[in-house]
Amino acid sequence: MTTTNIEQKVNETWGKPFVDNAKISIRNMDVFYADKQAVFDVNLDIAKHEVIALIGPSGCGKSTFLRCLNRMNDTIPICRVAGDISLDGENIYDTNMDPVLLRARVGMVFQKPNPFPKSVYENVAYGPRLHGLALNRAELDDIVVTSLKKAGLYNEVKDRLHSIATGLSGGQQQRLCIARTIAISPEVILMDEPASALDPIATAIIEELIDELRKNYTIAIVTHSMQQAARVSQRTAYFHLGRIIEVGETSQIFTNPQHELTENYITGRFG
Amino acid sequence: MNNTEKIKKSLNKRYRKEKRFRLLSLLAVLTGFACLFILLVDMIIKALPAFIQTEVKLDIHFDQEKLELAAHFEPEELQNANFRGLIKQSLQQRFPTVRKRSDKRALMRLISVDAEYQLRDKLQAEPQLLGETVPIWLLVDDDVDTYLKSDKQFGRVSQKQIAWITELEQQERFQKRFNYWFFQTGDSREPELAGILGAVMGSFYTLLVTLLLSFPIGVMAAVYLEEFAPRNRWIDLIEVNINNLAAVPSIVFGLLGLAVFINFFGVPRSAPLVGGMVLALMTLPTIIIASRSAIKAVSPSMREAALGLGASKVQVAFHHVVPLAMPGILTGTIIGLAQALGETAPLLMIGMVAFIVDIPQGVTDAATVLPVQIYLWADSPERAFVAKTAAAILVLLLFLVAMNGLAVWLRKKFERMF
Structure with a gap:
């Protein structure tokens, strides 16, 4: 089924993209890879302490969108971002905005667990050390233990903090990556399909963790699993061919979608 | 005839092909091995009298x-x-x-x-x-x-x-x-007095200079080209030139060393310093190419992980990419140095072919190197130098084996670190 069969408009966003207490607000965002446009005129607010799920078929631009929020796309030379993206009212693509500082404030967890091939301790300590967050060894130890506890991993690895991180299981590795991210106390955590490489049990643990993390962090999560979006998020945005088709309360999106494309997608007829 | 029968029929042919291929591969390996064996045995037999x-x-x-x-x-x-x-x-x-x-x-x-x-x-x-x-x-x-x-x-x-x-x-x-004398003295006109130590020390100092120059420069160049350089026509031009340099005949580097290092900068002639500099020029492309491919092979997810934590580009490169690429970089470096160790032609141009009796005490003393010593002895009329030549070749081979052993050891060490 293609877009042409759908009568409803696709070039404007349905639902409620804007909120009052926005942590990140995105206005008229376009993303290009060389001449090819990947994201079209996206308008969205991400509220404080919410989990927003970004769903949509493969290649719809949701990962690209996510990676623009902490300027990870800067590393791709052909990528160009237009429009306004602001974090607490500051434009993150402003020349005054330091991408290093931005990425310390907006952390990221990737699809594939990617711990550094170092010890568990070193993995978590890397960020705080980088930014000089700990004055001495005791403080650093404290940050590492607290972060591992927050990520729900401490009990499993407390006896092997100094053995190599790549020896952990996939789910543990992913939680280690989350611990590593929260060790520098970011304000926002971006998650790009964090559970797609994990088994259902590890996924469940990660989902519980996300729910727990919401108290302190703002989270944007890209996922292919509708159930996961329904379980962990408060709001959901549906992406289609580079546009946000519909945004709204997760419960509303999944029970009463307003756009036909959204409905097709969540009912499994599409994508 | 159904599919299963068709496949069964084709199976025999496939297996025959595989067997043929395996045999040929084995033959290739054995040929190489036999050549090496003949060379080694011949060398050892010829060299024995020298000891x-x-x-x-x-x-x-x-x-x-x-x-x-x-x-x-x-x-x-x-x-x-x-x-x-x-x-x-x-x-x-x-x-x-x-x-x-x-x-x-x-x-x-x-x-x-x-x-x-x-x-x-x-x-x-x-x-x-x-x-x-x-x-x-x-x-x-x-x-x-x-x-x-x-x-x-x-x-x-x-x-x-x-x-x-x-x-x-x-x-x-x-x-x-x-003949312990052979390992304790420098060259001599009298075969019974000629020793290999002068050439060994010359090679050692020359390679030391080569390593100290080419390793940091090569690795830095590779890191810059892979991690920092913008993608434009200039960088493409540099790349093409580096690849071309790797194929330039070594004697050209010798001429360059003679013209630039000795005649223009006044570096002492025949010294390991100038030899090392020339060989460093020759080794650089090898190190850069090997290091670049090692750096390229580091998973992008490592870069993303570090960038996502707020590491700067330099931190990403030196905390993660270079350590992970180190085994490959070291292998490339050792291959480059092994090449430099066996190089004769450029050193002839810069005077390291001189007859030098004294054992060099530093990088500025006149010296010769192992391959040049082999060339000099092979050229000498006295019968006893035949054995000395073979013995010098054995020493050179031992040097090479030691260097490759070192490379393997370093590889293992760096791989274990992660």
């Missing part, structure tokens, strides 16, 4: 008069004393029938020219020997040495000399010992 040195026992009377020393003499005067006369005297006593001048000279030629210095050192170490008669083992000349070692087939010895040698042999005055 053995013949000595002759002569009864030396440390006669003060013959030494042309006054009754009371200063220790320094020993330096110029006539030790040659002692040998002459001893030989005359042993062969009293030799009267003719030319025969006497032929008789003296049985003994190495170094024998008189052996005697001098002996007397300096044990002054109480003055006036005594003692049997002493002295080096024989290389012609005699070759004659004895080759079962009397080769060696430039006259009929008369053969008679004397036979006589000495019957008195059991010859002994063969391990």
